[in-house]
Amino acid sequence: MARLYSFFRSGTSHRLRIALNLKGLPTEILPVNLRKGEHKAETYLALNPQGLVPAYESDDNGTLTQSPAIIEYLEERYPEPPLLPQSLGDRARVRAMAAAIGCDIHPINNMRILGALRQQFGADEKAITVWTNTWIHAGFKALETMLPEGVGQGAFACGDRPGLVECYLIPQVYSARRFEVDLSAYPKITALDATCAEREAFQAAHPDAQPDAV
Ligand SMILES: N[C@@H](CCC(=O)N[C@@H](CS)C(=O)NCC(=O)O)C(=O)O
Structure with missing residues (x-):
């Protein structure tokens, strides 16, 4: 295995x-x-x-x-x-949404980056919160526009089943909540998160369901 x-x-x-x-x-x-x-x-x-x-x-x-x-x-x-859609254009659009998270939000809020901000640049917890919130809001604001209308109401980021975008987005929403980001300006993102939360694949992948969860 x-x-x-x-x-x-x-x-x-x-x-x-x-x-x-x-x-x-x-x-x-x-x-x-x-x-x-x-x-x-x-x-x-x-x-x-x-x-x-x-x-x-x-x-x-x-x-x-x-x-x-x-x-x-x-x-x-x-x-x-498949995690990717059939059409070439849709595949590029889906990859762009994943990259907006995987390249432009997640890496700069990672543990080692926050550690460097604290230790090398003297950031306190208030500054860390401003930092993480800044980059999550910047990415989520764009994603909210990139996601199609009707998402979360039976529809996913591309089509009628979850795929690559949901793999990236749902963990980033979990992280945003940990960083106490106000998500009220992102109805599509939060609706998609709620829809995914009903599915077994997402429940089993959730941090709380892991053997090392504390
Ligand atoms: N681009 C890498 C990033 C991996 C990464 O940053 N992992 C984090 C956890 S989400 C980590 O191991 N952090 C340890 C650290 O920051 O020291 C990937 O997508 O696999």
């Missing part, structure tokens, strides 16, 4: 868990405790030299890193059910 090195609260691990569940791929979850620095241990660095979760031990193609690369791998290796 494939194995996913995951931290329950990590947004990138969370997005992988959703993708695996949507594709119905049984995977053993191996917790890596970021708070204890387990991602910096030699044994973990041998799997992912970047010292970041997730890492994915595939059945037949070795250990893979970087959640976007792993999700693309899963899509190519296990095409059914």
Whole structure:
């Protein structure tokens, strides 16, 4: 069975868990405790030299890193059910929404970045909150426009089932709530989040449902 090195609260691990569940791929979850620095241990660095979760031990193609690369791998290796739509234009639009989160929101709010802001630049918790809220609002404001009308009311970001956008968005909404971001200006995002929350694939991927949840 494939194995996913995951931290329950990590947004990138969370997005992988959703993708695996949507594709119905049984995977053993191996917790890596970021708070204890387990991602910096030699044994973990041998799997992912970047010292970041997730890492994915595939059945037949070795250990893979970087959640976007792993999700693309899963899509190519296990095409059914697809996470990407059929049309070329829709595929690009869906990838753009995923990248708005995966490239432009998540990385700059990551644990090591916030740690550097605190330790090297003297940021206090108030400044950290301003920082995280600034980038989440910037991304969510654009995403709210990019998402189609009617989303969340039986419709997903692209079509009638969840796919790549939902893999990225739902963990980012979870993270936004942890950072106490006011989501009231984003009715499409919150409706989509509520719709996904009703589905087993998302419930099983939720941080609270993980073996290392505290
Ligand atoms: N681009 C990478 C980012 C991975 C990443 O940043 N993971 C975070 C958890 S969400 C992590 O391991 N953080 C540890 C740290 O910041 O020290 C991916 O998508 O896999």
